[in-house]
Amino acid sequence: MPYLVSFHLGWLVGSLLLGLAMGWISVVQRGNGTSKVTARWLAVLVAGLVAASLTHVVPGRFGYWLDLGLIMFACYLVGCTIGAWLRDRVVSRGAPAA
Template sequence: MTYLATFLWGWLLGALLIGFCMGWVAVVYRGRSVPRAWIQRLSVLAVIIVGVAAAKLVPGRFGYWLDLGLALFGFYIVGCAIGSWLRDIVVTKQQARFH
């Protein structure tokens, strides 16, 4: 992971910025929620994938891709959360200002 942060910081920053932009422009639609069973299955799958990456069970190039993909996805999700949160703050202040 240190290698990824040191040499691929530009890609990680890009994933964060793209996530920020997507979180900012995303319109919140309150549709049907995902069933609890699917949330549990996807959570178990995510834990297994992160565990495999942390234990270095996948060697070589594919292990590198797994680590890189997880890091990029993590930065993207953090960027989405920050962008969505800031957009919510801005929209809430705008609505309070005009009401």
Template sequence: MSFLVAFNWGWIAGAAALGFATGWVSPISRVRSQTRVNLRWTIAVVIALVALSLSRQLPGRPGYWLDLGLVMFGAYLVAACVGSWLRYVLLVRPGMTRSDET
């Protein structure tokens, strides 16, 4: 894993930067974009891919690409959450009301 990160740090940093930018520009909404069934299938697929990666059943280049894809996906998701949270903290200002703006 350290070889994967050391050799592909640029790609991982790019995925994180893209995730941060996506999280920053995405509006915070309370609307459900996925149904529960789709969300469960998505989580099941991600868990299956992580289990496949950890069990090392996919040898060679396909296993390497799976590991790299999972690391980049994780970096993207974490950075998107951080970007969205920072936008909320810095721009929305939870304790501020309309009368405080003037």
């Protein structure tokens, strides 16, 4: 894991910045989102991928790609969270008091 972080630091920072931008933009959208059934299936999928990564079920190059993809996905989600939070802070601060 430390090797992945040190060797792919630029890509990880890039995914964090992309997540930051998408989190900033996505607050404006007022869509329906995903259904509860779809959200549960996605959570099960991600949990399965994390479990496969932690138990080293996938060997070799594909296991390396799985680990890297999960780390990049985590950085992206952290960036999305920070971007949405910052957007909320900026929009709520600029709104006039009623």
